[in-house]
Amino acid sequence: MQRFxxxxxxxxxxxxxVQGAKNSALxxxxxxxxCKGESVLENCPRLSDVYAACRILGSLGCRCRxxxxxxxxxxxxxxAAAVPEGLMQEMRSSIxxxxxxxxxxxxxxxxxxxxxxxxxxxxDLHLAALRRMGVRIREEDGILRCTAPGGLHGARIHLALPSxxxxxxxxxxxxxxxxxxxxxxxxxxxxxxxxxxxxxGCGARIxxxxxxxxxxxxxxSLTGCTHRIMPDRIVTATWxxxxxxxxxxxxxxxxxxxxxxxxLDVFEEMGCxxxxxxxxxxxxxxxxxxxxxxxxxxPYPGFPTDAQAVVTVPLCLADGASVIEETVFSDRFRHVxxxxxxxxxxxxxxxxxxxxxxxxxHGAQVAATDLRGGAAMLTAALAAQxxxxxxxxxxxxxxYDSPEQVLRSVGADIVRI
Numbered sequence: 015m016q017r018f019x020x021x022x023x024x025x026x027x028x029x030x031x032v033q034g035a036k037n038s039a040l041x042x043x044x045x046x047x048x049c050k051g052e053s054v055l056e057n058c059p060r061l062s063d064v065y066a067a068c069r070i071l072g073s074l075g076c077r078c079r080x081x082x083x084x085x086x087x088x089x090x091x092x093x094a095a096a097v098p099e100g101l102m103q104e105m106r107s108s109i110x111x112x113x114x115x116x117x118x119x120x121x122x123x124x125x126x127x128x129x130x131x132x133x134x135x136x137x138d139l140h141l142a143a144l145r146r147m148g149v150r151i152r153e154e155d156g157i158l159r160c161t162a163p164g165g166l167h168g169a170r171i172h173l174a175l176p177s178x179x180x181x182x183x184x185x186x187x188x189x190x191x192x193x194x195x196x197x198x199x200x201x202x203x204x205x206x207x208x209x210x211x212x213x214x215g216c217g218a219r220i221x222x223x224x225x226x227x228x229x230x231x232x233x234x235s236l237t238g239c240t241h242r243i244m245p246d247r248i249v250t251a252t253w254x255x256x257x258x259x260x261x262x263x264x265x266x267x268x269x270x271x272x273x274x275x276x277x278l279d280v281f282e283e284m285g286c287x288x289x290x291x292x293x294x295x296x297x298x299x300x301x302x303x304x305x306x307x308x309x310x311x312x313p314y315p316g317f318p319t320d321a322q323a324v325v326t327v328p329l330c331l332a333d334g335a336s337v338i339e340e341t342v343f344s345d346r347f348r349h350v351x352x353x354x355x356x357x358x359x360x361x362x363x364x365x366x367x368x369x370x371x372x373x374x375x376h377g378a379q380v381a382a383t384d385l386r387g388g389a390a391m392l393t394a395a396l397a398a399q400x401x402x403x404x405x406x407x408x409x410x411x412x413x414y415d416s417p418e419q420v421l422r423s424v425g426a427d428i429v430r431i
Contacts, residue, residue, distance in 0.1 A: 018395070018403070018407055018429070019402070019431055020426070022402060022427075024426060025262045026262035027425055029264070030420055033415045036061055036064070038205040041209045042055060042212045042243065043055070044113075044114040047114040048189065048216070048236050050238065051237045052087070053212075054086050055085040055212075055243055056084050056242040063107065068080070070101050071087060073098055073101060074092050074095070087238070096123040099125040109127045112144070113140075113184065116186075123160070125156055139175065141158075143184045144160070146169040147167060147168070165191075167193055168193030173199045180201075181197060181200045185230060189236065190232055190236065193231075215239040216239050218236060247277075248321055250266055254278075254295075258284060259299070262425075263297070263299065264297055266297070268294070271291070271295045286303075303331050305334030305335055309336070311342050319342035320386050322340060323386040326358075326390055327394045328397075330358040330394070332369075334371065335370050337367070346386075348384060349383055349384075352378075355380060356391075356395075356398055357376050375399065376399050376400050379403045380402065382404060382409040389410060
């Protein structure tokens, strides 16, 4: 089992080039299944979830290879429309292949997805939307078997919640469906816009991505293109938190500050200075840090649930009481016990965390509970006095490309064993 060993208390300084976005790369990899010819996805991060998506594409008869920071996919002649259960269990985003398989082959069989256990994340919205587009779905022994006897057709679909995954699955199914599909109360995340930009580059007709209403006019076929994956907002937030927690100064190159305003507002309220560039962001850790009275996770453009865990760490070091209310996932404070073990003063009240500081964090042996919780423990270890041994880092590898190398380049004392 691999682990990180971190000797904390070192100020981080220097420049980090932000990796491509996991939450953009995965749906775009699945979208490549829809396209004849070759797709080249630049700025594709090397993550275990990306490798899992490539294995799924391979199981469907596509060719997929990684060349440097690019993924190259050829889906000229898919040979299967079923994802093995073992591959489905490797990541939560595997459900996104449902829309792509139905869009390309008109049929699919797949199990329920795996990934981090963050409380109920039902796929009811996905299934209800696809049924409106002509899909028949039945469940047999935990396997979803989907067919579209008359072919997929456009529909008006209102989402009860602005679900990112449901919006993506609908887009994937709609781009080659007959007629027009209109999605209302659609997710507005930048990753939705990135998926639509790739699909439009392949010949799709999508309007309104990034707005609450998206219109899709079906086309007969798509052809692969070259597309650059957007920078990862949550990785950017993690390095912001690391700079704040260590009192450091980091220049984050290749990122998009405009997609992070709700996060930057919180860091600036803490006392950090954030200098926005055209494609960069420089953060100066505040000294001392100040508490933030109320943070509430919300769909974009609100504060992202994925950034909640890492922001908790500098708030532990801030003067006063901060409150984070989690409104998206019911079980997203699983990292708190580890932070308390490291000296944090955090109390969970219902779906809120009350954080009192400042405290002095100290090293400990802790295990990553999930992707973002593991990133929070890593961030705390960078600020803590003494040695931290962080195990179960496979969770972190799902979303962070070689984080130990990135952090060593800016002064951290961290090794992977």
